[in-house]
Amino acid sequence: MSVENGAVPLAARPRLKFIDMARSIAILMMLEGHFTGSALAEKYRDDNNWLFSFWHNLHGLTSPLFFCVTGVVFIYLLSRSTDEPFFQNERVKKGFGRVRMLLFWGYFIQFDLITFFRDTYYGFEDLFKGGTRGFVYHLDWFQAFHVLQSIGVGIFFLLLIFGIYKIIKKGPLYLYYLIGALIIFVIYGYLKEHIKLYGVSEGIKTVKDPSAFIPQGAPKFIQNMIYGEFSDFSFVRYSGYVLMGGMIGAIIRHYEKNVRKWWFGVTFLVIGLFFNIAGQSLFHELDQFTNWIGLTAHGCFENNTTGFARMGQVAMLLGTLMLVDSKFKINAPLFLKMGQTTFPVYIVHVIILYGGIIGIGLDPEHWYHRQFNPWQAAGISAFFITVFVIMVKYIEPLTELYYKVFGIFYPKRKKLRNE
Numbered sequence: 001m002s003v004e005n006g007a008v009p010l011a012a013r014p015r016l017k018f019i020d021m022a023r024s025i026a027i028l029m030m031l032e033g034h035f036t037g038s039a040l041a042e043k044y045r046d047d048n049n050w051l052f053s054f055w056h057n058l059h060g061l062t063s064p065l066f067f068c069v070t071g072v073v074f075i076y077l078l079s080r081s082t083d084e085p086f087f088q089n090e091r092v093k094k095g096f097g098r099v100r101m102l103l104f105w106g107y108f109i110q111f112d113l114i115t116f117f118r119d120t121y122y123g124f125e126d127l128f129k130g131g132t133r134g135f136v137y138h139l140d141w142f143q144a145f146h147v148l149q150s151i152g153v154g155i156f157f158l159l160l161i162f163g164i165y166k167i168i169k170k171g172p173l174y175l176y177y178l179i180g181a182l183i184i185f186v187i188y189g190y191l192k193e194h195i196k197l198y199g200v201s202e203g204i205k206t207v208k209d210p211s212a213f214i215p216q217g218a219p220k221f222i223q224n225m226i227y228g229e230f231s232d233f234s235f236v237r238y239s240g241y242v243l244m245g246g247m248i249g250a251i252i253r254h255y256e257k258n259v260r261k262w263w264f265g266v267t268f269l270v271i272g273l274f275f276n277i278a279g280q281s282l283f284h285e286l287d288q289f290t291n292w293i294g295l296t297a298h299g300c301f302e303n304n305t306t307g308f309a310r311m312g313q314v315a316m317l318l319g320t321l322m323l324v325d326s327k328f329k330i331n332a333p334l335f336l337k338m339g340q341t342t343f344p345v346y347i348v349h350v351i352i353l354y355g356g357i358i359g360i361g362l363d364p365e366h367w368y369h370r371q372f373n374p375w376q377a378a379g380i381s382a383f384f385i386t387v388f389v390i391m392v393k394y395i396e397p398l399t400e401l402y403y404k405v406f407g408i409f410y411p412k413r414k415k416l417r418n419e
Helices: 017-039 049-061 062-078 088-109 112-128 145-166 173-197 220-226 235-255 260-291 302-329 332-341 342-353 375-395 394-404 410-419
Strands: 201-202 205-207
Touching: 017 049, 017 302, 017 332, 017 342, 017 375, 062 088, 062 145, 062 173, 062 205, 062 235, 062 302, 088 145, 145 173, 145 235, 173 235, 173 302, 220 235, 235 302, 260 302, 332 342, 332 375, 342 375, 375 394
Parallel strands: none
Antiparallel strands: 201 205
16 A cells, blocks of 8 residues: 555554544533533623633633534544545445434434423413414524534535545645635624624623524524524534634644654644734734725624634644644543543533423523532532543443433334344
8 A cells, every 4th residue: 555645554553642632622621611601600700800711711712622623533534535436435424424413413402392391281271271372382492503513514514525625636635625614714704794783792792683694584593504593603603613623634634644743743833823923913914905905895804813813722732732642652541532422421411501302401590500609610510520521431331221211213223233
């Protein structure tokens, strides 16, 4: 087997543990941020307090890291073999399956059984009393576009661009993902300008004007994908991170022989540092030029300053982990396993904290939501992180138990086990 562009034969490839380390850090940051953030009382949320300001800024890195690492892992594995026909590639098939699964679970965990049964009860009560109200279901949140759906659309874009690369067959794969990411970031720049023009700022949040939702007049679940009532994880905002992650995954695969060399990780550190220090000035000047030639307007590049700064921080973290992985023998199987089990951890944490599916969770409850001091909030967070670490440790028997209880919903799995 030939070795081109630094590619390494399969048999000679040691596992790149820094990728699992990055995934583990991302899921632990998510758990800490969500449990601490949901518990910490309002009076302790002071941006003038350096500790809260540091925590709040660090928490803002979680989503970009999570989305970016998703792209890194997916394309690093997908680009292992680029010779197979697109639709015959097992990774492509699994990718489309993953997209369907993420979209399904993304909406399913937003379903509220208790609210559904309550609305049904009141509907029948009104019917028996001869009323005209009928069955009124409160499903606004069910139509929200959140983390899993956004990741699913991001993976779909990864597959789409990979398909385009297979058709064109010119240039390196990572360049395609870079171009795709830049297109998404430019579109988001325009969307962000639209939000600033039509939203009313209240502190760090923007009150949304329904008349400015995009696309205007479309169903709510479509609007939420782009800009609607519940579109905090709009794919326009977050797909750029997934595609940038895809670019990094393709670069790692392309130059795999060099990944463990010191200069490879340092390059990521330097590039990330550059975007954090000089990104805003660079994009301001770029906007001035593109506005002058009539190519763009409304500062679409400068609007993405935060996004590129976050990508810079992700690059710095990945560079650091590359250096750690290359210089030290990482022997932390449970920590690495956290990064390999992100999906069930995410689902279960949504059910416990936000009342996903069932409708009973901690955060909606008045006795819990932002009612604790920093020490108590940190203790709650540490407790639940410990719970999820234990869950991951015993994930195999827990998975078997899950399929035994809910096996009726997985007929294909049952059939395979009986063969």
